[in-house]
Amino acid sequence: MTYTPTSPTSDAIAAVEKLQSLKAAELPIPEPIDGSCYILNGKLIRWEGNILDVESCVCTNEGGEQKRVKLGTIHQIDKATALKLVDSAYDAFDLGRGAWPCTTVAGRIKATENFLYEMIKVREQVVVSLMWEIGKTRKDSENEFDRTVTYIRETINAVRARNNADASFLTAEGHVAQVRRSPLGVVLSMGPFNYPLNETFTTLLPAVIMGNTAVVKLPRHGALCIVPMMKAFATCFPPGVVNMFNGRGVETAGPILETGKLSSLAFIGSSGAANRLRVQHPKPSRMRCTLGLDAKNAAIVLKDADLDIAVSQVLSGSLSFNGQRCTAIKIVFVQKEVAAEFVSKLAEAVDNMKIGLPWESGVALCPLPEVNKVKTLQGFVDDAIDNGAKVVNQNGGLTSETFYFPSVVYPVNASMRLWTEEQFGPIVPVASFSLVEDVISYIAESSYGQQVSVFGQDPRVVGPLCDILVNQVCRVNLNGPCKRGPDVFPFTARKDSAEGTLDIESAIRAFSIRTMVAAPINDLNRKLISAVIAERSSQFLNNDVLF
Template identity: 25%
Template sequence: MADVKNYLMHINGEWVGDELETKDVTNPATGEVIGTVPNGGESEGAKAVEAAHNAFDSWSNLTAYERSGYLKKLNNLMLEHEDELARMMTLEMGKPMKESRGEVKYAASFLEWFAEEAKRVYGETIPTHAADKRLRVWKKPVGVAAAITPWNFPAAMLTRKMGPALAAGCTFIMKPSGESPLTAVKLMELCEEAGIPKGVVNLVTGSSSKITKAFMGDERVRKITFTGSTEVGKTLIKQSADYVKNVSLELGGHAPLLVLDDADVDIAVKGLMASKFRNAGQTCICANRIYVQDGIYDQFVEKITEAVKGLKVGNPEEDSTDIGPLINQDGLDKVKHHVKDAVEKGAEVHFGGESENNGLYFEPTVLSNANPSMVMMQEETFGPVIPIQKVGSEEEAIKLANDTPFGLAAYVFTENAARGTRVIEQLDYGIVGWNNGAPSAAQAPFGGMKESGLGREGGHEGMDAFVESQYVSMGME
């Protein structure tokens, strides 16, 4: 442990927490401890709330152009430190380096986008119903915002929340996952380098339940923004009731991918590869259930199998690696259970299907003859497994796609514009990729329907979550 760096939290402009017990951060590719963070709790959460509250008035009273300037500086610093951020991300959660570099760019793009959106938070003047009145709507920042983020996108999930919060005039508290907190520490260092005033951005690490208790039990925290499981999201909704907090939730998914018989099979294979194997299948919007119409089913299975055979599993620090490790043993065990269950219920393994001899690796896997009785067709697998089910019609595909409590992302492959439009109109999903396996973009709204969440992040809608409308009726007598 002598060479392991002890990282700290950042509250009110100071690096703190060296007196606390620490939590190890482990490299899932090697099992080695790569750093520690303070195991903070309710007290540290409360201090961060106090700091953010005290900084709110001065930050919110800056002009939009001034707040925009800070975000632009932070965006530039992220791009300048791309390799450093990417390497930290790869070390702490196993994402291949080429994907980590891509995430840094993607994360920075939210800062660039919301730096511009800061200057576009428009109010409005409403036509009056009486000559002696003027009616206006002003936009005000909601207040202190606390963000609770997951391990699988440790940079992008923070900037997608931080960007609009700071742009709107809110102050911000980061609570990253205990699996991958070090990327957040690096981002906090860059916030400090960008000159963001003390207390405007704060970082707390440690017990999620204890720190969240401080957020939920303090009326000064007006905004909770969370990305994670539906189960935790429901708990946060209940906890938010006492103070009627503004809550945004990006929750679990179980994305269907529909390949209709008039699809370009090569485009569909390319789209599925782009969607499924990012971060070894550990993304909320990756395709989990594949429905292929019977006329092209055999051709599709053959081509996707050949494509998957070309993936390289290995050390995520090597640029040639496509598939890195899963995040932890629980994640690996879940994937193994899903595959075992599918095979026992009739799935045919075309490629993969086994965990590697060492560590947390699982082979990229293609299964055909999937059916709704299989656990993986009912639950999100969060691993590099493709289960393919044959369907006889687009109506059957739509029915199966919607047969889930989740509604985050879906994918449709068809070359017929009328058919594509018709199918998408019937899908109950917040995000749809049409002949496209990578739909996310900073300028577009991201979020789900049903039990996949509340609200949207990204695009101009991303600002809505951090502002309040204040209606003013002004007498002119």
């Protein structure tokens, strides 16, 4: 039997009833976005095949029935067209001989700056699209756009600094060399629905600015936010450099990989999908992978923790954007001495979160974009209840067509799905523990290894705990939530949670390889290299400094 709350607060009931009774005439529904075009070889081409309606997570009441608001349309290309896109990127790279990989660093920076200039012009349209399609609050939508702009700017600065550092020559053991970073080839970039702009662009733009060509598959939700920038991609970069489409992964991504023409895969999604994708490349050892995958980040609340800080940080860490983040806290372990007090405070804090529509002021909880997500979340909670847990907050499990009020579930144990499975949504599982060693064993034996949050004040406990946890995950957060950023910090993980690192500097390295021109030091080579530099006959061998 599906769990339903028995005594939700009157405010929560009123807010959910409001979501269930919305009328189209009362809503600021944006103008429909026409996503019928894809990018092939520098041109926007209208797809004449299957066109899909894109629907909002926001529903209107039509005759007593909840119906998602239509936001626009998106193309869905077929296998044959997908292969044309990868051919376009492959031809543009031309085994490293193409115009783009041979363009100067200054030229690639200029093209990227031109794109950024055009991107900023459509900020509001992108923000509105994020709010309506995936249910991200205005504040979070604006932050995603602005953070992406900052990331691109910092990437440009980092590429410029890298070029300047590489302008000098190295000498060793009678040899001279100039070492630079060169592109890999064709990159397939696939971003997620929860950060369709940021996590697509934070792999795509570093790949392109380093001289690679790209094929970009738009995410299954959130694709419309990228449509306003497609013209800029087509015009700011040379033909074939950025090719972009929407389509079913099995019909498009798989065949693209099977061509063997990819040198790099940038994918944000599940580890299962990543494993299925990579093996379709006929020579997978030739394809460098940058993967952001599943996670089951834990919070550890020690008995001496400041519980007010712990509650506020767990609240934001687990339920920001409805918990739909790989970095979200997805299970909380609380030492038994303070478990009851912590759970009570957390339940109260969750119940005080404001329900509403993404553009409304102060809203923290919005509708969910994925079809059947509410049913999936109910399944997690029902399984936990069947195995001895309870929903401890009054409003937990209150639902409408696309809305689920967060459930604080306690006490969870190893017999429940919530113990090991990633819920990727607004459920906060809480377990109590006596010995820290038991929590360490849970994290060590987990299939995932991204981050952990530790809440406590005793340096004799926290210090040794850090020493153990850094060998299990890749970021230990002290008295703060699991998160990505600042973007100069390394963002990576172990086990099934990631492959590669995605901070600004690491992304530059991920989509390039160190190459060099070297020579024995003698009169002949002194004259030759000096002449190449003086006559500016090489894009690689030079001592140009960029400002």
